[in-house]
Amino acid sequence: MDVTFDGTVVSGDSEARERFYDSRGYGTPRDGALELAPVEAAHLLFRGDLRSVTDSRPDGEGELDFHDLLSSAAVSEVAFFVYKELRDRGFYLSPAHRDKAVDVARAKEFLVYPRGKGPWDDTVAYRVRAVSERERVSASDLKELAEQGRETDTPTAVLAVVDEESEVTYLELGSPAIEGTSNHNIPVLSGRLLSDRVLVTDPPDALYHEAFYGQPLDRDEQPIQLSLVEAAYLTGCGLLTVDTDRETEGVSSTQSGHDALIERGREVEGERFDRRLSTYRTLRESGVVPKTGYKFGADFRTYADVTDVDNLGHSELLVRVVPAEHVFSPRDLALDVRLAHGVRKRMVFALTGETVEWLSVERLTP
């Protein structure tokens, strides 16, 4: 059996095609013979199904073994570990971009067939991108991967993160629509700005109990304190006027304290405040109630169907707000997703730019 490596692709003869492609889904047929990606050849070498491949480059090094191929630039370790892990789980899979010269990230993408299926069939279960826990992955890349999954309705988009001990964690990426049925009808209120929140002394019952704004300062439920982001949203809607010292000092403040609240918000949180406010507004306008997610290390936890605070269900989502151009560390992603999973909530990132886009990330066991 003749198998050669030209520095980019591993080529086998028709015997290799029969043994590796026809019966076990490695590589792709080319004119009756076989073309293998280096990562596929490395797996065959690792298993001992191939003893070596012949380096056919002009300055070639003769016969290459598993270690040679794994330490060459043609095989990404991280891609190899993911390839091996999925094979070990009983899947057949192929490089997603076998033909084209693609960028480094796409070169580590695989199409994974449903169990029992292979490259001969026309269904794909997962599109998996392998990354090292140390790589940084941009929100826009993840969003693009997630959208690919949605547009074709299949396959599921997956990020496979390889840690420093070569264990693989699978994260399913989604591009969810976030909608709820929470709605309310509250009268115009007035409040007083403290340093970090707004106190509403005589709130109507609906403010907290039906619309789920703020938090009672005490058990007897008077007064209600609003967070700065809640107060900024309500003043923006014209449902709240806030007395601020600044107003009396003659600083112009349109919309009944709205500007002063935003100014205060930026003082305590920087530009994060604007991102959180636009996410808050987007959620409220979609019928979803955001409350603080501090205890979970997130920006918000959310309730999709609030009618009465005394009959509140479990909150469904944890939302972390990041700029659209954010770059994730897989380590931080793992932390968020693990925590959300532990409290039976779905982790969603709000990617904020001119609009707010949603990216969900969940653990997956293929």
Next chain:
Amino acid sequence: MDVTFDGTVVSGDSEARERFYDSRGYGTPRDGALELAPVEAAHLLFRGDLRSVTDSRPDGEGELDFHDLLSSAAVSEVAFFVYKELRDRGFYLSPAHRDKAVDVARAKEFLVYPRGKGPWDDTVAYRVRAVSERERVSASDLKELAEQGRETDTPTAVLAVVDEESEVTYLELGSPAIEGTSNHNIPVLSGRLLSDRVLVTDPPDALYHEAFYGQPLDRDEQPIQLSLVEAAYLTGCGLLTVDTDRETEGVSSTQSGHDALIERGREVEGERFDRRLSTYRTLRESGVVPKTGYKFGADFRTYADVTDVDNLGHSELLVRVVPAEHVFSPRDLALDVRLAHGVRKRMVFALTGETVEWLSVERLTP
């Protein structure tokens, strides 16, 4: 009853002392009369035990109510919420620094007496510092607070974090000694550097099974892959030599690849690699085995008493490595501590400078 506020301290007459200090632990006696911190007076106003206090400043504003005091600079909202929350839980507590002019952070510290005890007794259960979830707290401040707790053997040092909806989370700070009994006896090995790890082709059984270095690449346990930090530690000890391309290119590499590994580590992780390596070394030298903590979003999980990998217990600690001058966001602290709690491990921060110091953080319900 005569109660006045001079801008710094609230003073009451002897009737106030009887009603508030003698029977309920507010304030401190001064010449038979009473001195209250503004936060204590705010709580009495909030409860309706005091109707108002008289502003005795030259440009005073007459009678001050709860809202006036809470929105004045003399009372921190965050301190008030923590004071109220602990009172609601049935504790008596006092400002920790009643007399002195102290910095802003210390001004929000309370001494909390054991349930049923008060300022008349001489035991303190907790030293609690109130912070807003938005404040940043330095590692050195937390370490100092934790050490105070340890030096006097009591009270327990606690950080009380107030979120934007004014809920309080209590974090117990500790300054633990970290020690174990893991030890090993392995021969000198050789390995091969891949891009992100080292492969040891013919490992002795003890390497993984007894000393718990690395991870088998496959079920049959040959070869063993070492992470860069493990390999850098072992080369530093003289227990491993590593073939690296760099050596053959003539770059000087003392200690059998040690320098090349450190260089590679810095390439993929930046200066974090040095901090992780010094933490790794400190743990190994204390008889504790660190393994990757990636799945928990941490640097390491640790095992104190490894003799045989097949009988490995539950890992005890999650370790996050930060520079000694690190500044924490309470939100991130909450995330780490919550996750560690969820997987029944203790969260420990390695504060790395010339030496490694330990800071433990755990949830507490007073």
